[in-house]
Amino acid sequence: MTDISKAPGIVDATSYGLIPGRISAQARQVIERLKDAGYTAYLVGGCVRDLILGEEPKDFDVVTQARPEEIRQVFRNARLIGRRFRLAHVHFGREIIEVATYRAAPSADSEDDNGNVFGTLEEDAFRRDFTVNALYYDPDEGLITDYVNGLHDLAHARLRVIGDPEARFREDPVRMLRAVRFAAKLRLQLTEDGRRLLPVLGPLLQGVAPARLFEEVLKLFHTGNAAATYETLCEYRLFEVLFPGVAAILGPHADRDSLLGRALANSDQRLSEGKPVTPAFLFAALLWEGVREEAMHSIAEGAVPVEAWARAAEHVLREQLRVITIPKRFSVPMREIWGLQSRFERRAGRHAFRFLESKRFRAAYDFLGLRVASGEAPAALFDWWTHFQEAAADEREAMVGALSAQGEKRPRKRRRRRAAGG
Known part of the structure; x- marks a missing residue:
């Protein structure tokens, strides 16, 4: 006592x-x-x-x-x-x-x-x-x-638990996430017993209500110290508890030049400039590697790309919801951000014009920018869409026309089935 x-x-x-x-x-x-x-x-x-x-x-x-x-x-x-x-x-x-x-x-x-x-x-x-x-x-x-x-x-510059650290962490495992948040935000060093206990007691977070963990994850990554927080979570092996599927792909630590590393740094930059950030974009970045790896594996085995991406998104999200609840108001736009990535490659005909009017275009475009910066998508594609947004109407027509001249095919229209007896 x-x-x-x-x-x-x-x-x-x-x-x-x-x-x-x-x-x-x-x-x-x-x-x-x-x-x-x-x-x-x-x-x-x-x-x-x-x-x-x-x-x-x-x-x-x-x-x-x-x-x-x-x-x-x-x-x-x-x-x-x-x-x-x-x-x-x-x-x-x-x-x-x-x-x-x-x-x-x-x-x-x-x-x-x-x-x-x-x-x-x-x-x-x-x-x-x-x-x-x-x-x-x-x-x-x-x-x-x-x-x-x-x-x-x-x-x-020391972060010390009041009382017996192990007893306090067992009493409420979320205190371990608070320790990470304060250490990263305030640049404080955990005491030796705290550093020793976090990797050992981290699995206790699996018993915390998924809805509560969602709120805690937002506090971790939406306070302007997302990059440092991610580093600290990985250091104490707590990221693998919160995002087991992604951690299995990324390994002990994602590179700062990876999509996730750039997304977290970008979030910190936006908050420092007083700009808004959204949980949908955050979770889209956090879970992307899982979706991408699974989809690419399915495509390599002969699956139709659109279906492969949809199934991968569904599976990754379902598994993540076992750990952290993601409300539909965020999971729906998150899946749209993922699903729209393939549409950037289809620009011929009227497709580019219709896509530009999509309510989720801007978020998907920003996500494409992260993919380009991390070396995952061609810079020329991002540059084309950047120019297309800024161009006048007649120039947009010329840009799409040039694609046809270069051999990019118009998307095929689906043939409507005739009604029986018609």
């Missing part, structure tokens, strides 16, 4: 660059109103960690001794969410401040009727996963409270 009797370290926040002006005005308002109502309240977790590291927090979380129903009494604009662990979301227009009650380990005897296990500030600190996420900042007092030496670990 973790000893929570140690005195906390309480330090001047300004020495770590934390000043009230860097805090969301709404978050400060939430803390002030909770204090006015007689409760203690702190900023906690990732926002404190990121402020110390000089990063801009994506959100601000507050923790307090007030129970969920008491929080709602203080804030009319609060909405309680969650069943097992109730939280309050305090709404300020489009900004939401999440407010949680101090919690204790499940063994505590302070469980309420809804199954919430409430505790003290100290218990809340030792319940958290990593020391760098267990820092509490009071902007009014200008103080940081640290029970677990999180400040020391941040100063030494």
Whole structure:
């Protein structure tokens, strides 16, 4: 059992660059109103960690001794969410401040009727996963409270689990993915016991609900550190647990110049420029090698290409869904991106004009670009489609006409069957 009797370290926040002006005005308002109502309240977790590291927090979380129903009494604009662990979301227009009650380990005897296990500030600190996420900042007092030496670990770029690492990872295997995410995002080094345990306990992720793993994969690859995250997942043999079929083809690690390597780097670049990324494109890149290998094998054995690609996509996706749920709103466009790749080679007649109007053309075109960059598809094909998009109507006609002159055949029209007796 973790000893929570140690005195906390309480330090001047300004020495770590934390000043009230860097805090969301709404978050400060939430803390002030909770204090006015007689409760203690702190900023906690990732926002404190990121402020110390000089990063801009994506959100601000507050923790307090007030129970969920008491929080709602203080804030009319609060909405309680969650069943097992109730939280309050305090709404300020489009900004939401999440407010949680101090919690204790499940063994505590302070469980309420809804199954919430409430505790003290100290218990809340030792319940958290990593020391760098267990820092509490009071902007009014200008103080940081640290029970677990999180400040020391941040100063030494170290990611350390609170409590016994093996017990914590077994308690919730998803903590291993969080360890990878923080290590990659914050450039922190896992402690020796963490580095040793991840490859050994990784198979425990197979028991996690596939829907939950989908959300965790998005957090891993859609936070602007996808390339580094992939490297870390491979280092600790967790990628092969999440994507067993692809890992069997790629081996221990995909080359940075491969389609997957370029896709992850491209995703990081887009996020750094404030551009959107989509899970459909991400999973299309993650699973592509499995689809391509299976389809090419079938074609080599004499299968019709269109049917081979369709069957490969179906099989690869079905096997992946055993591990990670991919909602249809993403799996459908993902399969369309794959299926449209063969259409780039059919440009004669009116085909190019019709294809250009497809709602999924742009995503498929970007995917073709990755295939070209990785040496999988001819650059001339990509260049032709790039020029075709930019050309005026008469030039497009000339480009398609030139293909016919070079011998590219128009796609054959299917002959309609006559109705019986017709």
